[in-house]
Amino acid sequence: MKTKGTKNTIIFILVLIILVVLALFMLFPFVWMVLGSFKPKDELFAVPMNLLPVRWKYTNYGDVFRKIPFANYYVNTAKIAVLSTLGQVVTCSLSAYAFSKLHFRGRDALFLLYLGTMMIPYQVTMIPQYELIRNMGLLDTHFGLILLHWFSPFGVFLLRQFMLSIPDSFVEAARIEGANDLRILGSIILPLSTSALATLVTLKFLDSWNDYTAPMIMLSSKMKYTLQLGLRTFQQEFGVEYTLILAGTTMSLIPILIIYIFAQNYFIEGIAAGGVKG
Amino acid sequence: MAAKKSVSAYRKSQRKTAILFLLPNLVGFLLFVVYPVFRAAIISLTNWNGFKQMDFVGVRNYVSLFSDSTFIISLQNTLIYTIVTVPLSIAFGIVMALLMNLKIPGIKVFRTIYFLPQITSMIAIGLVWSLVLAKYGPLNQILMALGNSDPPKWISSTKYALTSVEIVSIWRSMGYNAIIILAGLQGIDAVLYEAAKLDGANAWQSFVHVTIPMLSPTIFFCLVTQMISSFKVFDIIIAMTQGGPGRATNVLAYFVYNKSFVDSRFGYASAAAFIMFAIIMFFTAIQFYGQKKWVNY
Amino acid sequence: MxxxxxxxxxxxxxxxxxxxxxxxxxxxxxxxxxxxxxxxxxxxxxxxxxxxxxxxxxxxxxxxxxxxxxxxxxxxxxxxxxxxxxxxxxxxxxxxxxxxxxxxxxxxxxxxxxxxxxxxxxxxxxxxxxxxxxxxSWVVYYNKDIFDAAGVAYPSGDWTWEEYFEIAGKLTSGEGANKIYGSLNFQPTSMWWRVPGNTSKATNPINDDELHAWMKSAEYCKSLSDAGYQPLYEDMASDAGADYSGNFLQGKYGMFYTGDWAIEMLNTAIRNGDGFVNYDIAPLPHWDGEEAVTPGxxxxxxxxxxxxxxxxxxxxxxxxxxxxxxxxxxxxxxxxxxxxxxxxxxxxxxxxxxxxxxxxxxxxxxxQVPCDALYNPAANVVKEEVSLYLLDEQDIETTEENCKARILDEVVNAY
Structure with missing residues (x-):
């Protein structure tokens, strides 16, 4: 018994070392970014590399607010991210249910079409998409950008994969009891997919929060700009305000961290909360 | 007879429901996603310059691409990049997800830290990695301390530039895959592990015989999406190497970008995009047929 | 009529x-x-x-x-x-x-x-x-303190690229982290190595003789690095080499040439406490035997x-x-x-x-740039090929040949 205890302790310590080393590896650029946002311009690329600023410069943060309407961009970005994520969760879970739990002819072909569109680089569909949005009169609106996020094939694919692993017998049982499909989706499938939904919410919120190209093409009023768009104005024609970009990025990341920390509980406790375990 | 009829009636009612369920997404999908792709397909058969000129040229763009040395190089680079990054980022993603799934105090902190590469902006990632990979940067100092007297020049050499991009890409995407795989791990019924234990399986055996098969739909998802995004890699190239040195890290999406937005040859660029599409589709189809062998729904 | x-x-x-x-x-x-x-x-x-x-x-x-x-x-x-x-x-x-x-x-x-x-x-x-x-238009920016320390007179008027090279050598001193470079360069993927060529009125790489002048210009820029008067191009790869005003503010570089826009960048940075450098400007040098001009x-x-x-x-x-x-x-x-x-x-x-x-x-x-729609695609080709030369991966003759062949293939005959 004693040897097993020692063995477990050794494994535990080994795992802990791996966890910490990996964490340092993952953390390093983030820390560099945050510390870099407190550096004056001349220190950022100094050789040899210094992690800590020699002269702490706190005004980078104030400068970001002075040079762009940062708070305004924050609100715009949050609005777009929240609404596009919500809409996407609704339309994708409906479709994913159809693709995984309903039988109809052409199901696989249609699904392959969904996948196929993911394989075309945005660089060539960008202008056709711009023209479409313009013809619909949605240029320079947040709604136009939100719409573009609602129909992503990625979300359908992700949820479909998770729903496929939920046994069909659950669905059949509910049908025999007379439940319609909307109810089955709402009261059985979705509660069982909490971890997948939390994943989708996190990844898509992140996507929309960091989206740059679509807002760059579609928006024209300065006050409607998003954070990413605002921060890129620090990359100027003949030089880049790297320290301001780092300060702005650091501030822009706080909501995503909060969303992630919150959503984490669902990654782990999702199924248990659904009450099927055991 | 009666049973057969009821099955077909049941199928019919399912079709109706399916249409209703698909509709909200499908309408927008056809309009905002499929239509632009369709337009791009037409453009690929023309010499569109982004403005008025738009003459039909048939498959000329497709033919000329194969004698374009830059296209061939970018195709090679993209294939190498995909072959290297996809398996590694998924393998590391699985390991990371298993670590994130440990029930030990403070694991939430680690889970958050492992997510950080995802949220750090690409500009910052490009900056810091180019410093880390610099000739006298931290990485080479470690290599020199380990006895390598002539460490690689990383992003400033054609020999290692693509490798550098691959390293950063794996570093960044393993966390992404880990999150998805972590969600998949949660779907595995604890009963299965208990059963395996009763059968006398050790940790490794239950990983191979329970975890991996039960995780296969999720791994399949990661494999397909990771492959698609590897084929389309762009941001990391812009942030780190701009396709250089020379054409050492020129990839398909970068080629498409340059041909359309620098050279104004939208028809040509669209044709390149559809060749790329054909290649990805080919590999995806293989995976879809292959999945029956190993994916466990 | x-x-x-x-x-x-x-x-x-x-x-x-x-x-x-x-x-x-x-x-x-x-x-x-x-x-x-x-x-x-x-x-x-x-x-x-x-x-x-x-x-x-x-x-x-x-x-x-x-x-x-x-x-x-x-x-x-x-x-x-x-x-x-x-x-x-x-x-x-x-x-x-x-x-x-x-x-x-x-x-x-x-x-x-x-x-x-x-x-x-x-x-x-x-x-x-x-x-x-x-x-x-382009000028040379120089760090007066480095000139004073090396006892070199400030450039104050008509001068040549040969003199720039010589002065860069005199300003270079020290080793390792304390090294002072006579000249500052840009990342190998920038096109600014061509500026000495621009002063010979070579602006369009589609013309073979102008391309040749650009190659001479690239050789000149690389020779400054090879002599140790400016950092090696391989050390300037990626964004670290793009932040030239930040680099100049570190006070480790004697001279560099860039456009008039850097005046505002440097003054703003100094005002904001992003570093300090005691600088002045001089006209852009020209080649021996040619007249003094600046590209703009x-x-x-x-x-x-x-x-x-x-x-x-x-x-x-x-x-x-x-x-x-x-x-x-x-x-x-x-x-x-x-x-x-x-x-x-x-x-x-x-x-x-x-x-x-x-x-x-x-x-x-x-x-500085011709009013020619093929310039940007052609310059892109030259940029790729010359970056290989600056990084010591290809000699200048191959670079020139590759540029010619690829410009013909990918630009001139492609439209």
Missing amino acids: KKVLALVLCISMLASLAAVSFAEEAVTLNFQMWSDEQELFDKLIELYTAKHPNVTINLTCTPSNDYATKLQAVVGDADLFGISSPPGLAEYVNKGAVLALDDLIAQKGTDVSGVQGTLDSTAIDGKVYGLPYKTS APALLMVTSTSKHAEAAYDFIAFCTGAEAAETLLSMDYFPAWQDENTIATYCEGKTAPEHIEFIVNQTIIS
Whole structure:
């Protein structure tokens, strides 16, 4: 018994070392970014590399607010991210249910079409998409950008994969009891997919929060700009305000961290909360 | 007879429901996603310059691409990049997800830290990695301390530039895959592990015989999406190497970008995009047929 | 013949009268620019619309790095747009997206005397398509403290690239982290190694002899690194080499050459506590036996061929190019395209940093980039090939041959 205890302790310590080393590896650029946002311009690329600023410069943060309407961009970005994520969760879970739990002819072909569109680089569909949005009169609106996020094939694919692993017998049982499909989706499938939904919410919120190209093409009023768009104005024609970009990025990341920390509980406790375990 | 009829009636009612369920997404999908792709397909058969000129040229763009040395190089680079990054980022993603799934105090902190590469902006990632990979940067100092007297020049050499991009890409995407795989791990019924234990399986055996098969739909998802995004890699190239040195890290999406937005040859660029599409589709189809062998729904 | 001419003149005068009354109607113009110019054009629009209350100008400023991409999508919806250098003008003229302005200039009797030189150098097939509003030129920036420490006299006038090399050598000292370099260079993927070639009037790599001059220029830049007078190009890869003003502020570099825009960047950085460097400027060197010139490029404004309010759009760009707008540009430390004795005196007036600001205006400016739509694609090819040379992966002869072959293949024969 004693040897097993020692063995477990050794494994535990080994795992802990791996966890910490990996964490340092993952953390390093983030820390560099945050510390870099407190550096004056001349220190950022100094050789040899210094992690800590020699002269702490706190005004980078104030400068970001002075040079762009940062708070305004924050609100715009949050609005777009929240609404596009919500809409996407609704339309994708409906479709994913159809693709995984309903039988109809052409199901696989249609699904392959969904996948196929993911394989075309945005660089060539960008202008056709711009023209479409313009013809619909949605240029320079947040709604136009939100719409573009609602129909992503990625979300359908992700949820479909998770729903496929939920046994069909659950669905059949509910049908025999007379439940319609909307109810089955709402009261059985979705509660069982909490971890997948939390994943989708996190990844898509992140996507929309960091989206740059679509807002760059579609928006024209300065006050409607998003954070990413605002921060890129620090990359100027003949030089880049790297320290301001780092300060702005650091501030822009706080909501995503909060969303992630919150959503984490669902990654782990999702199924248990659904009450099927055991 | 009666049973057969009821099955077909049941199928019919399912079709109706399916249409209703698909509709909200499908309408927008056809309009905002499929239509632009369709337009791009037409453009690929023309010499569109982004403005008025738009003459039909048939498959000329497709033919000329194969004698374009830059296209061939970018195709090679993209294939190498995909072959290297996809398996590694998924393998590391699985390991990371298993670590994130440990029930030990403070694991939430680690889970958050492992997510950080995802949220750090690409500009910052490009900056810091180019410093880390610099000739006298931290990485080479470690290599020199380990006895390598002539460490690689990383992003400033054609020999290692693509490798550098691959390293950063794996570093960044393993966390992404880990999150998805972590969600998949949660779907595995604890009963299965208990059963395996009763059968006398050790940790490794239950990983191979329970975890991996039960995780296969999720791994399949990661494999397909990771492959698609590897084929389309762009941001990391812009942030780190701009396709250089020379054409050492020129990839398909970068080629498409340059041909359309620098050279104004939208028809040509669209044709390149559809060749790329054909290649990805080919590999995806293989995976879809292959999945029956190993994916466990 | 004369009668016909007189008739045409009469009609055009009548037309312009009609245009004046027409212009009183409410007009909204869609104006595309890049984000660096936001402040300047906010101000110019304010001045203009104060006098023309019927005109509303919707200015869209896109982050500079992506302006070219955005413009490709939106140009058909715009009334007017800006371009930061002549090849971009040629690109859009080639597409048929730009309106020729000669008729409007004649019709409205616009005074273009202050920008005639630029109009001549950017004309395509003898037609004017864009009006310039600002121009830039290149100078050498140097760190006075490093000169003092090395006991070298400041460059103060006519000098050659050979002398630049020699002085860079004298300024270089120290080792490792304390090393002082005589000269600062840029990342190998930038095109700025070609500037010494520009002073030999080699601007278009499509022409073999100009390409050859660029190769000489690349050799010169690399020889500075090989001699240890500036960092190796492999150490400048990626963004770390792009932040040249940040690097210069570290105080470890004796000299570097860049455009007049760096004055504002350095002064702002010093004011904001982003570092300090005791600097001044000198004219750009030239090759031994050649005359002293500096490359420069105008930024231009264009009216689109699809604009429904072409006259109103023209009226605004004519305002931006003129003497009145030049005063606004000067007040914001831009060097206006409109140049007469008055603007030159105003530019230097009251400026103390750098001390010898007059070098900016006392140079002979030659066009740095040709008004050729194939320039950008060709320059891209050269950039890729020369980066290999600067990184020691390919010799200069191979580089030149590859450039020639690829330009022919991928650019000249591709359209």
